[in-house]
Amino acid sequence: MVKYIYMDDATTKLVAETAVKLADSAVRYTAGIVTDKITKIKAKRDDKQTIRELEDIVNELLEDKSELIRIAKTYEQELVSQKITEKDIKYITDNVLPLLEKFVPANQKETVDQIKSVISVETLTIMQLLGFNYKRAIGEPLTALLQKTIESKIPANSTTNQKMQLAIIELVKDPEAAKRYEILTGVKLSQ
Numbered sequence: 001m002v003k004y005i006y007m008d009d010a011t012t013k014l015v016a017e018t019a020v021k022l023a024d025s026a027v028r029y030t031a032g033i034v035t036d037k038i039t040k041i042k043a044k045r046d047d048k049q050t051i052r053e054l055e056d057i058v059n060e061l062l063e064d065k066s067e068l069i070r071i072a073k074t075y076e077q078e079l080v081s082q083k084i085t086e087k088d089i090k091y092i093t094d095n096v097l098p099l100l101e102k103f104v105p106a107n108q109k110e111t112v113d114q115i116k117s118v119i120s121v122e123t124l125t126i127m128q129l130l131g132f133n134y135k136r137a138i139g140e141p142l143t144a145l146l147q148k149t150i151e152s153k154i155p156a157n158s159t160t161n162q163k164m165q166l167a168i169i170e171l172v173k174d175p176e177a178a179k180r181y182e183i184l185t186g187v188k189l190s191q
Contacts, residue, residue, distance in 0.1 A: 018074045025067050034061070084134055089124045100142070103149055111145075 034057060041053045084092075097116055104112050115138070117123075124134060171177050171189060178189045 014074070015078060018071055021067065022071050025064055025071070084124060084128060086125070089121050092119060092124070093121055103146060105149060105152070108145075115142075 037057055038054070041050050041057075044050060097112075097119060100115065101109075101112055119138065128134065168189070171181050182188055
């Protein structure tokens with residue numbers, strides 16, 4: 001079964017670059033190429049030269065193996081970074097949802113109820129098996145929601161607002177200044 005995983009542009013680029021490295025490594029040292037090199041080395045019949053060249057081949061194969069391990073780890077990191085473990089799912093449903101209820105304003109409790117219906121152990125597991133990326137689909141909007149909630153709690157600087165309003169009133173009194181302001185900002189002050 002093929003699983004489709006959503007990847008952002010940076011992840012797609014990284015995976016594509018890794019795939020190119022993998023293809024390059026696979027082409028570089030196939031069994032046929034190594035066998036041909038060994039046959040050519042043996043044909044020279046110079047034992048010291050043969051040993052040096054065989055050591056070079058072994059070293060190149062070891063370097064290639066290290067590169068393949070790095071490539072495999074890159075793929076693994078990208079896939080693991082998008083997967084939510086069963087432990088994570090349990091933690092989210094047991095701990096995060098109650099915290100979310102505390103931070104969301106009373107007029108948005110319906111949103112919390114909708115999120116609760118989507119964030120259950122069964123739903124998270126099934127959707128993830130289908131390739132859904134919860135970290136992107138839910139994590140990012142929750143981050144934005146929390147940011148807006150926090151920003152709404154920050155009191156506006158009323159002194160600055162009052163000074164701005166007084167300055168605009170003074171601008172409207174001077175038609176030339178008002179025209180310049182309108183030209184600079186694109187905001188029409190008079191009707």
